[in-house]
Amino acid sequence: MSDQQKIMLETLRQSSVATAIYTSAALHIGFINKGMLALWGYANENEIVQFPDLLLDRDQQYLASLLSDVWNQGKPFHVTAYPVAMNGNETGKKLYADIHLQPIPNSNGETEYMIHTMQEVENPFSNWHVDNIQSKEILADEKLQQWSRALSHDLRNPLSVAKLGLQYMRSRTDMNPEEQNKWTTVVSDALKSVEKLIVDVVEVTKQERVCSEASELSDAFRQVIKQNQILINESKSKYNYEIITAARVEAPLFYAIFNLAIQSAAQFSGSLQHHMVSTTCVLTDNVLQFVISNTDTGTSQDFIGFTVLEQWIQQIKAAEIVRDSVNRQLIFSLPIL
Structure with a gap:
């Protein structure tokens, strides 16, 4: 290797742009720089033999499939804001990156090497997610206050009826069967009203969650179109x-x-x-x-x-x-x- 080649290789090794060069369809690593190692949380390149050795979870295994696709087709590929760690890496951080893949063919047109560069980018959801969270928190507080007032009023009446009914039944030890059945029905109906209120609250909560998810889905669609x-x-x-x-x-x-x-x-x-x-x-x-x-x-x-x-x-x-x-x-x- 000439001095100039050594200088170029060392420059590439020190580059902040994460770079790796693969030498086989199994994604054996012929070269990897500090930027690529740091992106995956490694410090020593001797620990890494193949690209899958870098991977820690299922999200990142998908990236290995993408690299294999590009190697096999032998065509360059570029993808922006790719979710390298959609659900969060080992630190809980969601990682998105712009990825460039450049296969280098041999004399037969088959891929002999592949250059992989990757640059971390901002989470595409971050710009609108904070605003959404803040607005949702305000709405949630308002709805919580409304629900608290409504529930306090709606629950008070049937609970009072049930409480008075039980107190009356306890005070009447000589209650005949007909009267006992009457008051048992009163207490039972009051408790059923309470149960219905609880079920309604649970159902409303589910609907609120669905509406929230639908809003996020619409935002995600807009983000992809914009990007x-x-x-x-x-x-x-x-x-x-x-x-x-x-x-x-x-x-x-x-x-x-x-x-x-x-x-x-x-x-x-x-x-x-x-x-x-x-x-x-x-x-x-x-x-x-x-x-x-x-x-x-x-x-x-x-x-x-x-x-x-x-x-x-x-x-x-x-x-x-x-x-x-x-x-x-x-x-x-x-x-x-």
Whole structure:
């Protein structure tokens, strides 16, 4: 190795941009710098032999599937705000990153090496999540006060009736069967009223939770559209932010699926160009269906990251995803509430 090559390698090793070079389809690591090690919480590169050695949980295993897809297809791939640790890493931190993958082919056109760079980015939910939390806390406090007043009033009457009924029955040791049955019914009806109030409160709480999740889902959808605005052909796209809330899926998982699907479709023809993707969303009786199409007419390749999309979709009961390479489409369906 020449002195110049040594200098370049050392510069790359010290770079803050996380970088690794893989030398096989099994993702054996030929080179890894301090930035990449630090991103995964390691200090010594001698501990690491293959990329999967870096991984600590299921979220990050999905990234290994994405790397394998790119290696096997031999085409460069770029994805922004990818959820490396969607549910939080070992410290509880949710990690998102921009990822660049560049396969280097040999003389036969097969991948011989692959360069992987990764730059941590801000959690895409953080900008609106704080505002949402604050506004929800204010609303929650107001509703709690309203519920407290209402419950205090509504519970007081049946509880008073039940209490008086029991006191009366205790004071009347000579009560005949007919009178005893009458007061037993009064107490029982009062307690049933209390039970109904409790059931109603539980049901309202469930509905509030569903509304909160629906709001987060709509926000996640807006975030993906905004983040990928340069890729989306608005004139050929059709979606309604309101009907998105009908989907039965957690917002971070929906974000991950929709974001990767758009960026995968955008690179279906082997390049990342402006306004290449159209998206449509249709609500039927049973499902919410998304169709993401590549509108370019260039040379086609397979959808990179489809394996990861399948793995994510499998986490959602009754959801499914299919790829239509002929029509350059990714179609995924989510169950509705």
